[in-house]
Amino acid sequence: MDTDRKFMVAAVLSFLFTQAVYSAPFNDDSDGQARKTPTISNVGSISSSSTIVARWVTSDEASSFLACGTRRGVYNHASVDRNNVSARRNESVVAGLLPSTVYHCRVTAANGNGATRATFSLSTMAEKPIFR
DSSP states (O other), X not given: OOXXXXXXXXXXXXXXHHIIIIITTOOBOTTSOBOOOOOEEEEEEEEOSSOXXXXXXXXXXXXXXXXXXXXXXXXXXXXXXXXXEEEEEEEEEEOSOOTTOEEEEEEXXXXXXXXXXXEEEEXXXXXXXXXX
16 A cells, blocks of 8 residues: 555544544534534635645534645545644645645534535645755
């Protein structure tokens, strides 16, 4: 198994484990209200030549995850800073990307009541030439 696939498998397993650990005991929000399956809104993103930064809001407290890839439905670059703590405002970074490349990204938000996903596409910036 190549390094990218090992990383992706590790990231997915980590995310699934996180869902089991963090979601199970939390049935109520911090305000005492019952949790609902989260919805994702206000997705915004920016890029450099090798990174994508995405921000989004969830309707309910949820653990979130960002993954991107060069083909729709194939997300082989995972965020390096998964938001494993339940929150409503989220930000994640996917690094190590190729410049001037279109990436298709998926945000996943989950809590003990279910998961939801949102997708978007974004191109990384061209590398700046180095002048000497």
